[in-house]
Amino acid sequence: MGEFDLIERFFKRPPRQANVGVGDDCAVWTPREGHQLALSADMLVEGRHFLSTVDPAHLGHKSLAVNLSDLAACGATPQAFLLSLSLPRVDEDWLSRFTKGLFDLADAHSCELIGGDTTQGPLNIAITVMGDVPHGQVILRRNAQVDDDVYVSGFLGDARLALEAFRGAISLPETVFSAARKRLECPEPRVALGLALRGTATAMADISDGLVGDLGHILQSSHVGAEIDVSLTSSLMATNTLWHCPEELAFNCIFSGGDDYELVFTAPPSTARQVQVAAEVTGTRVTRIGRITPHRGLILLDGNGLPNTRPLFSFDHFA
Amino acid sequence: MGEFDLIERFFKRPPRQANVGVGDDCAVWTPREGHQLALSADMLVEGRHFLSTVDPAHLGHKSLAVNLSDLAACGATPQAFLLSLSLPRVDEDWLSRFTKGLFDLADAHSCELIGGDTTQGPLNIAITVMGDVPHGQVILRRNAQVDDDVYVSGFLGDARLALEAFRGAISLPETVFSAARKRLECPEPRVALGLALRGTATAMADISDGLVGDLGHILQSSHVGAEIDVSLTSSLMATNTLWHCPEELAFNCIFSGGDDYELVFTAPPSTARQVQVAAEVTGTRVTRIGRITPHRGLILLDGNGLPNTRPLFSFDHFA
Numbered sequence: 001m002g003e004f005d006l007i008e009r010f011f012k013r014p015p016r017q018a019n020v021g022v023g024d025d026c027a028v029w030t031p032r033e034g035h036q037l038a039l040s041a042d043m044l045v046e047g048r049h050f051l052s053t054v055d056p057a058h059l060g061h062k063s064l065a066v067n068l069s070d071l072a073a074c075g076a077t078p079q080a081f082l083l084s085l086s087l088p089r090v091d092e093d094w095l096s097r098f099t100k101g102l103f104d105l106a107d108a109h110s111c112e113l114i115g116g117d118t119t120q121g122p123l124n125i126a127i128t129v130m131g132d133v134p135h136g137q138v139i140l141r142r143n144a145q146v147d148d149d150v151y152v153s154g155f156l157g158d159a160r161l162a163l164e165a166f167r168g169a170i171s172l173p174e175t176v177f178s179a180a181r182k183r184l185e186c187p188e189p190r191v192a193l194g195l196a197l198r199g200t201a202t203a204m205a206d207i208s209d210g211l212v213g214d215l216g217h218i219l220q221s222s223h224v225g226a227e228i229d230v231s232l233t234s235s236l237m238a239t240n241t242l243w244h245c246p247e248e249l250a251f252n253c254i255f256s257g258g259d260d261y262e263l264v265f266t267a268p269p270s271t272a273r274q275v276q277v278a279a280e281v282t283g284t285r286v287t288r289i290g291r292i293t294p295h296r297g298l299i300l301l302d303g304n305g306l307p308n309t310r311p312l313f314s315f316d317h318f319a
Numbered sequence: 320m321g322e323f324d325l326i327e328r329f330f331k332r333p334p335r336q337a338n339v340g341v342g343d344d345c346a347v348w349t350p351r352e353g354h355q356l357a358l359s360a361d362m363l364v365e366g367r368h369f370l371s372t373v374d375p376a377h378l379g380h381k382s383l384a385v386n387l388s389d390l391a392a393c394g395a396t397p398q399a400f401l402l403s404l405s406l407p408r409v410d411e412d413w414l415s416r417f418t419k420g421l422f423d424l425a426d427a428h429s430c431e432l433i434g435g436d437t438t439q440g441p442l443n444i445a446i447t448v449m450g451d452v453p454h455g456q457v458i459l460r461r462n463a464q465v466d467d468d469v470y471v472s473g474f475l476g477d478a479r480l481a482l483e484a485f486r487g488a489i490s491l492p493e494t495v496f497s498a499a500r501k502r503l504e505c506p507e508p509r510v511a512l513g514l515a516l517r518g519t520a521t522a523m524a525d526i527s528d529g530l531v532g533d534l535g536h537i538l539q540s541s542h543v544g545a546e547i548d549v550s551l552t553s554s555l556m557a558t559n560t561l562w563h564c565p566e567e568l569a570f571n572c573i574f575s576g577g578d579d580y581e582l583v584f585t586a587p588p589s590t591a592r593q594v595q596v597a598a599e600v601t602g603t604r605v606t607r608i609g610r611i612t613p614h615r616g617l618i619l620l621d622g623n624g625l626p627n628t629r630p631l632f633s634f635d636h637f638a
Contacts, residue, residue, distance in 0.1 A: 019355060020459060024540075025392035025525055026357035026450070028457050031350060036338060038345035039433065041447060043403035045440030073344035084362035084403075084445040114358065117445075121364030126403040126436075126445035128360060131345070138347050140339060205344055221343075 001090045003118055010095045011083070011113060013103075018080060018114040027114035029080055035132035038076035042066045046123040050185075051166060056094045058185040059125070060101030065189045066208065067129035068109060069261040072194030073206035075139040076131030078111035086121035109191055137198050139265070144203035144222035148266040148292040151275060153190050153284050155238035156211055157250060158183035160257025170249065176242045183238065187261035193286070196278035197265060204265035210256035215264050216298060222266075228290035230255070231303030236287065255300070266292055320409045322437055329414045330402070330432060332422075337399060337433045346433035348399055354451035359389035365442040369504075370485060375413045377504040378444070379420030384508045385527065386448035387428060388580040391513030392525035394458040395450030397430035405440035428510055456517045458584070463522035463541035467585040467611040470594060472509050472603050474557035475530055476569060477502040479576025489568065495561045502557065506580035512605070515597035516584060523584035529575040534583050535617060541585075547609035549574070550622030555606065574619070585611055 001009070007022060015021035020028040031037050044063050046052055064081065071078050083102075087095075106113060111129065162180035164170045172180065190206075197204065203222055205214045219226055233247070234240050236254050245253075267275050272288075279286035293299075300308035320328070326341060334340035339347040350356050363382050365371055383400065390397050402421075406414075425432060430448065481499035483489045491499065509525075516523065522541055524533045538545055552566070553559050555573050564572075586594050591607075598605035612618075619627035 020457070024459050024461075025389040025523075026359040026395060026457075028393070028452075028459075029356045029358060030454070031356065033352075037348045037350065037356075039348060039399075039401060039449075040345040041401040041403045041435045041445075043405055043436045043438055043443075043445060045405050045438055045443075048438060048440050070344040074347070076345060080358075082358060082360040082447050084360045084447075086362055086364050086443060116360045117362045119362055119364055119367060121367050121443065122441040124362070124364075124405060124440065124443045124445075126360075126362060126443075128401050128403075128447035130358075133347075135349070138339070138345075140343050140347075142343075 006090055006118055010099050013113065016112050018112055021112070021114045027082065029114060031079070031132050034135055036135050036138060038071055038074045038131045038133055038138060039128065040067055040070035041126065041128040042070065043124065043126040054185060056097035057101030060098040061105045061186055063125045063127055064102055064105050065187050066261060067127045068111065068189035068191055069187070069206040069208070071129055071131040072189050072191045073204050073263055074133065075137060075194045075198040075204070076133040077195060078109045078129065078131045078191060080112045080114045081106070081127055081129040083113060083116035084126040085116065085118050086124040087118065088120070088123060139198065139201050139204045141203050141205050141218045142221035144218050144224050144266040144292050145268065146224055146292050146294045148202055148268055149272065149288050150215065150226055150228065150264070150266055150290040150292060151286050151288050152211065152236070152262055152264050153193055153286055154262040155236060156207065156260050156262060157237045157253030157257045158239050159187070159259035160253040161239060161245070163259065173243055176239050179239050179242060184259060189261055190263045190284060192282040193263060193278060193284045196282050200271045200274040200278060201265040201267050204263055207260040207262045207264055208258060210258040211264060212255050212298060218264065218266065219296070219298060225293040225295045225297045225299070226290055227293055227299045227301055230300045230308050232287065232289055325409055325437055329418050332432065335431050337431055340431070340433045346401065348433060350398070350451050353454055355454055355457060357390055357393045357395035357450045357452055357457060358447065359386055360445065360447040361385045361389065362443065362445040373504060375416035376420030379417040380424045380505050382444045382446055383421055383424050384506050385580060386446045387430065387508035387510055388506070388525040388527070390448055390450040391508050391510045392523050392582055393452065394456060394513045394517040394523070395452040396514060397428045397448065397450045397510060399431045399433045400425070400446055400448040402432060402435035403445040404435065404437045405443040406437065407439070407442060458517065458520050458523045460522050460524050460537045461540035463537050463543050463585040463611050464587065465543055465611050465613045467521055467587055468591065468607050469534065469545055469547065469583065469585055469609040469611060470605050470607050471526070471530065471555070471581055471583050472512055472605055473581040474555060475526065475579050475581060476556045476572030476576045477558050478506065478578035479572040480558060480564070482578065492562055495558050498558050498561060503578060508580055509582045509603060511601040512582060512597060512603045515601050519590045519593045519597060520584040520586050523582055526579040526581045526583055527577060529577040530583060531574050531617060537583065537585065538615070538617060544612040544614045544616045544618070545609055546612055546618045546620055549619045549627050551606065551608055
């Protein structure tokens with residue numbers, strides 16, 4: 001099968017929002033009037049972001065999910081994406097399953113594949129996603145205010161728990177591993193919550209590199225600091241309903257694990273009710289974990305308000 | 320050096336057109352009112368699209384050039400791009416030279432880097448480029464009309480000549496190899512010509528896979544055929560001023576070589592003067608090579624109007 005047959009068979013679908021979709025030199029697309037475009041690109045590499053044994057449908061899902069998560073973190077509505085795919089060989093079964101996972105998530109968010117590229121080479125998936133947001137309503141990292149509350153969506157740390165098990169560093173009960181693995185391989189981007197927080201959240205980021213690292217980006221961009229209550233640790237991990245995760249491991253997975261694709265955001269205490277409504281209407285759990293301070297830096301406090309002294313690491317692709 | 324230092328040091332520049340550039344979850348960008356967006360993505364893989372010995376500055380140039388060429392083929396004005404880069408390691412010298420080639424070309428076209436991703440893995444460069452075009456003026460592949468003239472810009476076949484020499488399939492005089500290699504490694508996207516042909520060209524594509532293949536896409540999309548005069552062969556190759564390329568080799572390099580990043584386009588005979596003006600104002604050579612016919616398929620004619628019978632191949636990434 002050649003490159004053009006491959007595109008025709010696995011990737012071409014009738015254009016919906018696009019003026020011109022897959023199959024010309026460019027896609028052509030008219031964003032909505034009065035809206036700004038939010039754009040993000042993420043690349044997934046075999047061995048670095050996923051294992052060769054991953055279910056191709058999960059990989060298709062995750063490739064788009066991590067990009068949609070960036071739109072969610074800006075409060076943008078997904079519109080369209082471009083996919084560049086490098087494949088070692090044309091494996092039709094793999095492609096069918098990959099595109100199933102990819103398009104199921106794309107359809108769930110009405111996000112249209114409008115173009116891209118396919119080539120032969122080591123397995124590499126690069127997606128650029130576009131969304132729109134009413135002019136001036138984009139939620140960035142740089143506007144957190146002193147005394148704002150700090151919140152996270154959903155659960156944290158489970159993806160990293162699965163990764164440690166895959167690496168052989170820890171051993172998990174089967175039910176725990178299975179639940180954690182689903183969180184690692186099939187993250188659900190918090191698009192609805194991101195939209196619902198427009199006008200409420202002052203700053204927001206998605207948690208891909210770990211809570212400490214990604215909240216750190218907000219603090220750095222906003223020139224503020226934060227105090228976080230680590231006594232909430234165990235309740236932030238979804239798999240902790242299934243077993244008792246050793247405290248040190250849970251602490252590291254939650255605060256510096258990464259691959260969570262949850263949102264961390266700030267909002268003034270006066271909007272606590274709006275945050276609660278946003279959580280309820282989108283069916284998303286939201287937990288207040290601390291507050292923004294004028295002193296730069298991130299301070300982790302135990303349940304008694306004393307600084308935590310345990311060491312933490314943050315995930316870095318070149319570390 | 321970590322991922323964020325790498326981005327900060329080599330890729331972050333003050334936003335110009337972008338509302339938010341590199342360094343948040345998304346780039347934010349407002350396209351011009353009344354314009355459509357043209358978007359294209361191309362991925363370059365080591366060993367497939369370039370050799371490990373290539374000058375990193377040339378690679379930076381070419382990575383963006385092949386994307387700008389797609390915008391040119393649609394008559395779109397370059398605006399912004401996102402870069403996803405997978406690197407085996409952080410090599411500062413390599414990155415300095417790569418970004419020099421990349422940004423020199425970006426600046427020449429006022430095309431701003433607004434986001435992307437960096438990760439560790441086999442060398443892979445994925446760019447998504449965006450341009451805009453006045454509403455309804457985009458030049459697609461699907462509107463070639465019977466009796467239109469068929470034109471190509473610039474020179475063809477030299478890039479493939481260099482590739483064959485790199486592969487050891489042929490041996491070239493040093494001056495010829497050097498000139499051909501520049502065409503392979505530093506193609507100049509025909510952005511100005513693409514813009515100048517708005518309102519004149521009926522269909523257009525860039526020549527990345529070879530003239531026969533890319534003109535074939537126009538014919539297929541437009542439901543027409545074409546007759547092409549192959550007697551022009553030798554004059555279409557830039558390096559033929561430096562030596563005498565064997566006829567069979569020249570024929571294959573020109574018609575199915577690929578990697579030219581020139582434009583092939585169609586226009587009614589009544590607009591021949593406008594085509595000439597577009598060529599002159601942009602300082603681009605344009606050659607009429609044939610005409611569109613109602614019979615499907617592509618017929619190559621020799622200087623006497625007789626069908627050519629030499630076999631041809633087209634470049635396919637999975638062939």
